[in-house]
Amino acid sequence: MNDKVSIVIVSHSADVAKGTADMVRQMVGDDVRVAFCGGNPDGGLGTDVAAIMAAIESVYSPKGVAVLVDLGGAETNSEVAIEMLPDGRGANVQICNAPVVEGAVMAATEAASGASLEAVRKTAEDF
Amino acid sequence: MTGTVRDEDWVGGSAVILDPTGLHARPAVKLTKLAKTFQSAIEIRADDGTAWTNAKSPNAVMKLRAGHGLPLHIRAAGDDARAAVDALVALVDQNFND
Numbered sequence: 001m002n003d004k005v006s007i008v009i010v011s012h013s014a015d016v017a018k019g020t021a022d023m024v025r026q027m028v029g030d031d032v033r034v035a036f037c038g039g040n041p042d043g044g045l046g047t048d049v050a051a052i053m054a055a056i057e058s059v060y061s062p063k064g065v066a067v068l069v070d071l072g073g074a075e076t077n078s079e080v081a082i083e084m085l086p087d088g089r090g091a092n093v094q095i096c097n098a099p100v101v102e103g104a105v106m107a108a109t110e111a112a113s114g115a116s117l118e119a120v121r122k123t124a125e126d127f
Numbered sequence: 128m129t130g131t132v133r134d135e136d137w138v139g140g141s142a143v144i145l146d147p148t149g150l151h152a153r154p155a156v157k158l159t160k161l162a163k164t165f166q167s168a169i170e171i172r173a174d175d176g177t178a179w180t181n182a183k184s185p186n187a188v189m190k191l192r193a194g195h196g197l198p199l200h201i202r203a204a205g206d207d208a209r210a211a212v213d214a215l216v217a218l219v220d221q222n223f224n225d
Contacts, residue, residue: 027156109156109185113163126186 064117167205
């Protein structure tokens, strides 16, 4: 499974994050690994650096991880999470500048073919 | 890639879209994933359109808005072009296994 780029979904809402991951799995299938996180540690809206790091680590592959985020803090916290990844893993993780739901489906569709992280990101961002 | 293909190199086919919603998002993803398994250049065209679209681009396939009850035109060029067209025609014929 490590021969494909993985997808991580980061939303302020746990429901949006889970719903987006469900869409990706149902539309693209199980051949791409998908992780998601959303909400703050208190169960409200927000994003959490530790949760984002855990989501990335859970599907990490040297082939790459494409991260889809929603608003403001989701992006800045994802940037912090990527910087804090151990062993230089952050070099293989990129945030896609794309809408979270559409970008996640597009990125996963591209990733399913075994495409590079750069190609996956481009497909998500071309949407 | 397709710019270098001569007209006579294309292998063609078509199949009618059965889904009442036309070629919507979920079938578009299936078509793209299948197209990407072939080496050949593969393009599709809606029956009411003149432009050929890269079948391996999920964005392009979804934007095609190919409608229900009309044939989807498929063409491919490359070593596995015949197999690619046959596989895509079969996918459309089977209503994307939905």
